[in-house]
Amino acid sequence: MTATATLQNVTRADVEDFLFAEADLIDNWKLPEWLELFTDDAHYYVPSTDVDPEAAPDNNLFYIADDRFRLGERVKRLMKRTAHVEFPHSKVRHIVGNVRILERNGDELKISTAFIAHRTKNAVTDVYFGTGIYRLVVRDGKMAIREKRSILASDGLRQQGRVSFIL
Amino acid sequence: MTAVLKKVVDNERMVDNDREGQRFRVARKAFVSKEILERERANIFDKVWLFLGHESELNKPGDFLTRSVGGRTLLFTRDAKNRFHALLNTCPHRGARVCRERSGNAKSFQCFYHGWVFGLDGSLRDMPGKESYPEGFAERPTSSLQPVPKFDSLRGFCFVSFNPNVESLSDYLGNAKEYLEVVADHAEAGLTVVGGTQEYSIRANWKLLAENSFDGYHAAVNHATYLEYLKSTTGGLVPIQLVGHARDLGNGHGVVEYKAPWGRPVAQWIPAWGDDGKKRIDAIFDKLVAKHGTERAERIAHYNRNLHIFPNLVINDIMALTIRTFHPSEPDFMSVNAWALAPKDEDPKDRSSRLFNFLEFLGPGGFATPDDIEALEQCQDGFKNMAEVPWNDISKGLAKETPSFDDEAQMRGYWTEWNRRMYGA
Ligand code: FES
Numbered sequence: 001m002t003a004t005a006t007l008q009n010v011t012r013a014d015v016e017d018f019l020f021a022e023a024d025l026i027d028n029w030k031l032p033e034w035l036e037l038f039t040d041d042a043h044y045y046v047p048s049t050d051v052d053p054e055a056a057p058d059n060n061l062f063y064i065a066d067d068r069f070r071l072g073e074r075v076k077r078l079m080k081r082t083a084h085v086e087f088p089h090s091k092v093r094h095i096v097g098n099v100r101i102l103e104r105n106g107d108e109l110k111i112s113t114a115f116i117a118h119r120t121k122n123a124v125t126d127v128y129f130g131t132g133i134y135r136l137v138v139r140d141g142k143m144a145i146r147e148k149r150s151i152l153a154s155d156g157l158r159q160q161g162r163v164s165f166i167l
Numbered sequence: 168m169t170a171v172l173k174k175v176v177d178n179e180r181m182v183d184n185d186r187e188g189q190r191f192r193v194a195r196k197a198f199v200s201k202e203i204l205e206r207e208r209a210n211i212f213d214k215v216w217l218f219l220g221h222e223s224e225l226n227k228p229g230d231f232l233t234r235s236v237g238g239r240t241l242l243f244t245r246d247a248k249n250r251f252h253a254l255l256n257t258c259p260h261r262g263a264r265v266c267r268e269r270s271g272n273a274k275s276f277q278c279f280y281h282g283w284v285f286g287l288d289g290s291l292r293d294m295p296g297k298e299s300y301p302e303g304f305a306e307r308p309t310s311s312l313q314p315v316p317k318f319d320s321l322r323g324f325c326f327v328s329f330n331p332n333v334e335s336l337s338d339y340l341g342n343a344k345e346y347l348e349v350v351a352d353h354a355e356a357g358l359t360v361v362g363g364t365q366e367y368s369i370r371a372n373w374k375l376l377a378e379n380s381f382d383g384y385h386a387a388v389n390h391a392t393y394l395e396y397l398k399s400t401t402g403g404l405v406p407i408q409l410v411g412h413a414r415d416l417g418n419g420h421g422v423v424e425y426k427a428p429w430g431r432p433v434a435q436w437i438p439a440w441g442d443d444g445k446k447r448i449d450a451i452f453d454k455l456v457a458k459h460g461t462e463r464a465e466r467i468a469h470y471n472r473n474l475h476i477f478p479n480l481v482i483n484d485i486m487a488l489t490i491r492t493f494h495p496s497e498p499d500f501m502s503v504n505a506w507a508l509a510p511k512d513e514d515p516k517d518r519s520s521r522l523f524n525f526l527e528f529l530g531p532g533g534f535a536t537p538d539d540i541e542a543l544e545q546c547q548d549g550f551k552n553m554a555e556v557p558w559n560d561i562s563k564g565l566a567k568e569t570p571s572f573d574d575e576a577q578m579r580g581y582w583t584e585w586n587r588r589m590y591g592a
């Protein structure tokens with residue numbers, strides 16, 4: 001992406017580059033760097049799978065509903081040895097595809113993706129898959145995430161049992 | 168072969184309650200054996216009362232939901248006369264699952280195989296080719312969707328039993344009933360299950376989750392990151408130490424009841440909720456005092472409870488109010504369901520902080536539950552060494568008259584009941 005990118009001239013390829021880089025940070029457990037992709041008013045959501053994908057966390061039980069503060073705390077936690085579920089860190093790989101720019105609205109882009117993430121820990125491999133909905137802003141020629149909503153397509157987490165890494 | 172194995176299991180001691188040696192131990196075999204799981208199905212899951220759901224999940228006439236309980240697939244309905252029914256979700260004709268949706272609203276259910284139609288109460292209403300059946304066929308009790316042998320509820324909590332001779336629900340709940348009532352007393356308007364179910368699984372024996380659910384001992388180490396997180400939240404916490412007691416309630420039920428520094432939407436304020444929040448929390452507390460008197464209001468508002476109802480129901484009345492139930496499918500695999508409960512008439516701001524609170528600690532994406540899951544799975548893995556290291560020790564606080572919330576008395580109660588039901592010991 002060029003330094004002069006604006007909301008109007010960002011292309012799908014720009015968005016893809018951004019999302020692939022995001023996935024790479026997650027997969028390599030560079031979570032403090034990953035956190036820098038988010039705006040100060042950002043949110044990260046993983047709804048439960050029996051609610052409307054657009055449901056609000058104020059009145060529905062989610063798996064994850066972090067504001068920017070708690071997202072920062074999540075990152076802090078996951079980088080500690082005492083975050084037992086992720087010690088040692090699981091091996092994770094994301095595939096992000098079907099990227100589309102759905103809307104250009106105000107100062108925001110609405111993006112949808114399909115994602116697949118594999119996670120291996122203790123010699124057990126689980127698959128997480130679903131739809132990613134992003135609200136991206138462009139500031140000073142750079143993209144940033146204002147909202148990331150990872151909507152699992154599976155029936156709950158019946159095999160996976162936890163969503164302890166970043167989707 | 169099976170018979171031989173059964174005998175071996177029968178003659179072995181799974182619970183070692185050695186009073187003289189001041190030691191209480193549980194055989195690790197109890198967590199890994201298929202024979203024992205089969206026996207648990209026969210002696211426990213088929214015999215006791217099991218949690219089905221909360222009345223608020225079926226809000227209006229015609230509402231239904233499907234759910235697995237005790238190895239059965241159930242259809243839970245509310246009929247036009249507001250009566251609740253717990254039906255076995257299998258067609259009396261030739262077996263098909265009749266309702267294949269997870270929830271909804273319906274006037275009747277039509278089996279998709281040959282088309283028999285059932286009412287919300289399970290009665291057979293119609294079938295294609297009726298004329299080929301003898302008169303009165305539809306009215307035979309065996310032509311209906313079969314109800315579970317026993318169905319009853321307490322203050323909105325609905326239970327089923329597959330044992331026609333089971334004791335009354337009230338007798339079964341025993342001393343746990345009073346704690347369920349404290350929970351139900353959170354709101355005069357009643358409680359409701361909030362939308363959204365956390366559905367997950369754990370690759371571990373189901374009894375490990377029962378133990379973990381009222382284990383006050385593990386918090387400081389296993390949940391260190393959660394406690395560190397709490398300290399860094401805005402305005403911090405209220406200066407209350409984690410103190411309280413554990414109680415073996417009999418019948419395998421148990422509870423830990425304690426004070427804690429976190430916020431409770433009913434009704435312990437924390438600075439993070441601001442002055443506005445303080446006004447609302449004070450008002451909730453005053454209402455509780457007016458209705459229940461100061462002592463009970465204090466207990467409802469300022470004490471936390473992790474209540475375990477034998478064999479697989481957990482009510483956490485902590486920084487949020489949750490129901491959790493779990494069912495084994497293999498000795499080393501269980502499915503878990505968790506719901507959030509809240510006062511029906513709760514202010515949207517309190518509802519929102521309640522759910523924010525819930526996710527902070529609880530559930531497969533929380534800051535604590537995933538570490539519990541990891542611990543349970545690592546215990547299960549550790550049991551591979553059972554030939555050389557055959558026992559779990561749960562002796563903590565054995566000599567104390569009033570066991571602390573971080574002792575293991577409540578677990579000993581659980582295992583004593585398990586042992587009695589399994590081996591009559
Ligand atoms: S199995 Fe249901 S109608 Fe035949």
Ligand SMILES: [Fe+2]
Pocket residue numbers: 379385386389390535536539
């Ligand atoms: Fe725990």
